[in-house]
Amino acid sequence: MSTTSSRRGFLTTLAGAAAVLAPSRRASAEPPAVHRWGMVIDLDRCTGCQACAVACRAENNVPDAGPTNTSKGRSIFWMNLLTVSEGEYPVLRQQFFPAPCNHCEDPPCIKVCPVGATTRSSEGIIQQVPERCIGCRLCEVSCPYTRRYFNWSHPEWPEEEREHLNPDVTPRSHGVIEKCLFCHHRIRAAKTAAQADGRSLKDAELRKLPACAQSCPAEAIVFGDLNDPESEVRRLSESPRAFRLLEELGTRPKVFYLREAKWQE
Amino acid sequence: MRELSRREVLGALTALGAGAAAGCGSGLEAGDFEIPPGWRAGEERSIPTTCGQCPAGCGIKVRVFEGRAVKIEGNPAHPINAGGIGPKGQAGLQLLYHPDRIRGPQLRNGPRGSGRWTQITWDSAIERLAAELGALRRAGHPEGLVLIDGEPRGVVPRLWDRFLRAYGSPNHVTHASTSEGARALAMRWMQGSTELPAYDWENTGYVLGFGVGLFDSWCQTIHMSRASGALRRGKPGQRAKFVHVASRFSVTAAKADEWIPIEPGADGALALALAHVLVRDGLYDRAFVEAHTFGFEDFRDEHGVAHAGFRTVIAEFAPEKVSRTTGVAADRIVRIAHEMGAHPPVIALGDGSACGATNGLGTAMAIHALNALLGSVERTGGVLTERRVLASWPPGELDGVARAGLAAPAVDGRDTARCALGNGAIQSVPDAILSGRPYPVKALLLYRSNPAFSKPEGRKWREALGAVPFIVSFSPLPDESTAWADLVLPDHTYLERSEVVEPAPSSGLPLIGLRQPVVAPRRRGMATGDVVVRLARAMGAPTAAVFPWPDYAAAVGALPQSLASKDGTPRVVSALLPAMHETGTASGERSFEQWDTAFATPSGRFEFYSQGIRARLGAVFADDDALNRHLVAEGVRDRGDRLCLPRWEPPRFAGDAAAFPFVLAPYRGINYAEGGVRHLPWLRELPAAGLLAWEETIDMNPDDARHLGLAQGERAWLESPVGRRRVCVRIAPGMRPGMVGMPLGHGPWPPRPEDPDIAGGHGLLAALSDPLSGLHAHQGTRARVRKEEA
Structure with a gap:
């Protein structure tokens, strides 16, 4: 692939940068954020199909790792499926955790970044600015959830496959960190559409807004505004089944899981 | 400067406040794509159609930006998937834009398997096919034509059926005996239904x-x-x-x-x-x-x-x-x-x-x-029972040649002792080809089928393919069987086709789906439905007479269907199409306790x-002695009435337990799409596959692996009585001791048809069958695992 930026590539790159920069610049000047984005993943509904992981790759132009990078553990999955297994045959248990960035309220990754490449937006999204990132990977090792990925290669697609790249999202270059952004570009588009109609965002249009939630056949992933007391995500996050990963670390993730339940006679 | 303005529009849509990061771009080129005719700059459409990566028939909406398909999403209004979509369905983009798709019709121009092809036009390709098949029919051997049809249900199988009947070949061979045949046969014999429940x-x-x-x-x-x-x-x-x-x-x-x-x-x-x-x-x-x-x-x-x-x-x-x-x-x-x-x-x-x-x-x-x-x-x-929507066109007249050809036995043994209670056994076709019995196979059509990769005893399949004088493949991608073809007529992918889809039965809602092209067809392919219609018409009277339609679309439109219609609307598919173009689907009402149609049995x-089994055994076997001789030869214990009832006896396995201590457990993962896993990187790289995602793996219980001195990721030879393959070991606590798990459909891409060891797993399975139904016993092969010498 050529390293010369076409105008389109250049402009969409800027678009990506603007998207993550703009909210944080405004943050101090504006009143407290209206929205606080969060997600609930119901492990009782999830069937481990990994549609969410493919949807995320397709939506966010994450390149295939290929054989070599895969074998070295360098595949990038903004939305991953973590598997926890225990036991010996025939007493076995296996659990699947669809795992996006937890978008912590108090994220370790921001504290360690020496160049301010990762920041928290006023609406709680942990952002990553590829143009600032120096690829030191401190954030990657500081994240207790392993939700940050380093780009070990220049992103490449066969000529034909470049046709299906999402025009709304810029691929990240070699040598920087990338991660789940809660499909920030979709949130932005939804806001623009609501503004054009002169209305506020509705919970119904947010529940399946990120690509992962939209794809989920089991409707296990619910997205929305945790600040909205009427929202589905808020209601589910307060369920007795709700928990967060490594809660004891005090990172206060905004991704909640709902525990698997048991059949009872 | 049209291009510039297009990009400015695009940029303006998203790049509000741009400037801060100037010069720090990722150095990526998004691509320089022409906007196809009929599209405006920045224009986006969401086109409803039906997925084709498995038989489920989920409704999808394809996001198309400036004429390029950029995302496949579930159709929220579709009764089957209600907006959800699996990993396979989304990977359709990688199929549509696959860099290895075959470019238009190809005629072999070197030894078989040499990979030397001449590109020809569709007109000359169809002329060529019509000439070959016409000569076979004129020679009085229409039964020498065999079609292997991997599409389980739908309109194209109906077209093939119609063509083969008019042509005079009984050999419409399906994959049924190697896929979901058992559940369908239970419905057939206990409820008289021909479909899955x-x-x-x-x-x-x-x-x-x-x-x-x-x-x-x-x-x-x-x-x-x-x-x-x-x-x-x-x-x-x-x-x-x-x-x-x-x-x-x-x-x-x-x-x-x-x-x-x-x-x-x-x-x-x-x-x-x-x-x-x-x-x-x-x-x-x-x-x-x-x-x-x-x-x-x-x-x-x-x-x-x-x-x-x-x-x-x-x-x-x-x-x-x-x-x-x-x-x-x-x-x-x-x-x-x-x-x-x-x-x-x-x-x-x-x-x-x-x-x-x-x-x-x-x-x-x-x-x-x-x-x-x-x-x-x-x-x-x-x-x-399945609530079926589509029927078939009224049957046409058959001439003498066709009647004589159809009277011949089929090469998949469907009316013989070994398939008495089944619909034919595709796994027996290589033997029929190689033995020339019941008669020589002169021409083989491969529609959505790659038997050298996805059917048992892959080596024998390859040998059999070499013995057929004329092979045609309709595959849009290169594969192990297509490599041996004489003529390749690449089909459209499902994202380029226009047709109606009959999903596998799901919840009992009578339903059909629409498939419509989301982009202009690529790589000079042609929908096989169109090829069948054109072929039938090009071959003249006997086949042309039963193909009155100018093209595939007309044949689809004329298909009878059972959904309620407004007064005066004919009950054919074309009456449903205008509404389906908006929704992607047409469905009726759910119903229960349909006692008068649920049981099409003698009682x-x-x-x-x-009683169906009883009648069938009586028809296939001359008398009880003949039946009992077959049962003895096949090692079946039950006799008489017991054969007509639900029954169980211990399974048999291919391979000696001393030489092959493990039982192979082949399985399809969530990522097994049509054609397997290997051609679509999104499916190969599913997160749960981990570091071994690109390897051909087997699953072994930790104790079994330890006894053989094998650790995670180590190489070994997996050997069955019919083949071997170099694989990579995955330690799997969920594997039953004494069994080896074998995920199907993996292997190198592009395919290596010349490799003596068949990839993908299917080829290592013996063609062992249930002795009365002909169902392939895919769980009945023994194997051994040998650590690769350092």
Whole structure:
């Protein structure tokens, strides 16, 4: 692939940068954020199909790792499926955790970044600015959830496959960190559409807004505004089944899981 | 400067406030794409169509930006998937834009397998095909034409059927004996239905699945995923139980409420033991059994001859007796039976590994018998017959050549002893080709089929392909069988086709889906439906006469359908199309307790004792002696009435247990799309595949691996009686000791047809069959694992 930026590539790159920069610049000047984005993943509904992981790759132009990078553990999955297994045959248990960035309220990754490449937006999204990132990977090792990925290669697609790249999202270059952004570009588009109609965002249009939630056949992933007391995500996050990963670390993730339940006679 | 303005528009859509990061771009070129005619700069459409990566028929909406398909999403208005979509469906983009797609029709111009091709025009390709097939017919041997058709249902199989009948070939060979044949045959012999059943998941109280990878891969994985969410969390305080019976601890086992590990091939014994307890303890639905079934009790036929009934069969399957065979404790069998009795409606279904031994048909019938015992058949929350929408065109006249050709036996042995109760056995085709019996195969058409990769005994298939004088492949991608073709006529992918789709039965809603092109067809392909119509017309009178349509679209439009229509609208597909272009689907109403259509059996009831089987055995075998000789030769224990009833006997395996100590457990993962996994990187790289995602792997129990000195990721040779393959070991605690798990459909890409060891797993399986149905015993091959010398 050529390293010369076409105008389109250049402009969409800027678009990506603007998207993550703009909210944080405004943050101090504006009143407290209206929205606080969060997600609930119901492990009782999830069937481990990994549609969410493919949807995320397709939506966010994450390149295939290929054989070599895969074998070295360098595949990038903004939305991953973590598997926890225990036991010996025939007493076995296996659990699947669809795992996006937890978008912590108090994220370790921001504290360690020496160049301010990762920041928290006023609406709680942990952002990553590829143009600032120096690829030191401190954030990657500081994240207790392993939700940050380093780009070990220049992103490449066969000529034909470049046709299906999402025009709304810029691929990240070699040598920087990338991660789940809660499909920030979709949130932005939804806001623009609501503004054009002169209305506020509705919970119904947010529940399946990120690509992962939209794809989920089991409707296990619910997205929305945790600040909205009427929202589905808020209601589910307060369920007795709700928990967060490594809660004891005090990172206060905004991704909640709902525990698997048991059949009872 | 049109290009510039387009990009400015694009940039303006998204790049508000740009400037800060100037010069720090990622150095990526988004591509320099022409906007195709009919599209404006920045224009975006969402086009409803139907997925084609598996037979489920999920509704999709493809996001198309400036004429390029950039995302596949579920169609929220579609009754099957309601907006959800699996990994396979999304990977359709990688199929559509696959860099290795074949560029237009190709004529071989070197030795077979040399990979030397000449590009030709579609006109000359069809002319060539018509000339070859015309010559074969004129020589008086239309039966020498064989079609292998890998599309399980739909319009193109109907077109092929029509073509082959008019042409005079009985050889419309399907994949049925190697896929979901057992469940379909149980429906055929017990209910007289020719299709798989549908299930009312939303209203069921208890699901007992035998060997079915409901969350791994079966014909309705996405529908099932959605249904299971509803079963568990849809109604507050109510939760249906899902019990999974299988040897291997799969994703489905992990997600089940209870997993019952079982000895391979013993599922039928467990089903009969459950029936035993249900009857013994009076837990079955007596009213249903009396009103709607035949052959539960012993009975006398119209000649006064006494016959055994189901009750007599299950008397021998007390839980205490089968616990050793199945590896399931007797008290557990009793508990499960009692749970089933207490939580109606119950769905029992068996397929995949449960019906993949040499006792497959008897097992499938034993499992389906539970549905009748519990009164689930045709009931809310139970098992329904398929509510079919599409019929076929009225049959045409046949000439003398066609009648003579159709009278010949088929090469898949469908009317012989080995397939007496089945619909043919594709795994027997290589022997027929190589032996020239019942007659030489002169021409082979491969439609959505790559038998050298995806059928048992891959080496023999390759040898057989080499022995056929003329082979045509319709594959849009190169593959192991296409490499041996003389003529390649690349099909459209499903994202470029225009047709209606008949999904695999799901919840019993009568439904068809629309497929419409989301982008202009690529790589000079042609929909095979159009090729069949053009071929039939090019060949003149006998075939042209039954193909009055100018093209595939007209044939689709003329197809009779059963959905209610407004007054005066003819009941053909074309009447539904205008609305379907908006919604992507057309459906009717759900219905239950359709007693008059549910049982197309001689008794008009659900038949525990299948009179159809009895009649069929009488027709295929000259007398009881001939039948018994066949049973002795095949090692079948049961005789007489027992063959007509749900039954179980121990499975047989290919390969000597001393030389091949492991039993192979082939399986399809969630990523098994049409053609396998290997051609689509998004499916190869699913996160759960981990570091070995690109390898051909086998799953081994940790103890078994340790005994062989094998560790995770190490190389080994997997050897079966019919082939071998260099594989990579994955340590899997969920693998039953003594079994080796083999995920199917993997291998190098591009394919290596010259490799003497067949990739993908299927080719290592022996062509062992259920001796009366011809169902392939895909779980019946033994194997050994040998550590690769350093």
